[in-house]
Amino acid sequence: xxxxxxxxxxxxxxxxxxxxxxxxxxxxxxxALQAEVSTELEMKTDNCISYLEDMQDWVKIAKERRDKLSxxxxxxxxxxxxxxxxxxxxxxxxxxxxxxxxxxxxxxKKPLKTVEIFDESKIPLEFISTExxxxxxxxxxxxxxxxxxxxxxxLVDGKQSLTIKRL
Numbered sequence: 001x002x003x004x005x006x007x008x009x010x011x012x013x014x015x016x017x018x019x020x021x022x023x024x025x026x027x028x029x030x031x032a033l034q035a036e037v038s039t040e041l042e043m044k045t046d047n048c049i050s051y052l053e054d055m056q057d058w059v060k061i062a063k064e065r066r067d068k069l070s071x072x073x074x075x076x077x078x079x080x081x082x083x084x085x086x087x088x089x090x091x092x093x094x095x096x097x098x099x100x101x102x103x104x105x106x107x108x109k110k111p112l113k114t115v116e117i118f119d120e121s122k123i124p125l126e127f128i129s130t131e132x133x134x135x136x137x138x139x140x141x142x143x144x145x146x147x148x149x150x151x152x153x154x155l156v157d158g159k160q161s162l163t164i165k166r167l
Contacts, residue, residue, distance in 0.1 A: 005044055011037045049164055 015033050022030060091099060091108050099106040117123065145155050 003040055003044065005048060008037060008040050008044055012041070052164070 015037055018030050088108055091106060141150050141153050144150050
């Protein structure tokens, strides 16, 4: 059975407690526990990092696939639009109102009315809306907090992160 990382952490705590109780004296029991923990920790560290790297690789590959799929989807949407344009052009060129098959029929729809703004400066104010975006600059507040206080804000410890070095 494979030992869990939390079990090794518990053994390390137990080892530290034993060292404290013996006032730093290395007994045979402490030396045996130290050797056991050292070996287990070394193996488990490598296993944990390998597993972490596998998950990171999976995410990277999944993102690459997502990006490729997005590009493929966009290309296929463009092909669809182009083919629809081709069919419409053929319908108009034939001067017929409709093409009929055994399963489908094609007709050119009358275009919908859309708004074209050709001079924004002449649009009446009643049709103009203004959006105001309020954004707090945490970077500026952080600089200010290092020099003093900022009402409504304080510096706190962020989330602890893990540093991994390949040996």
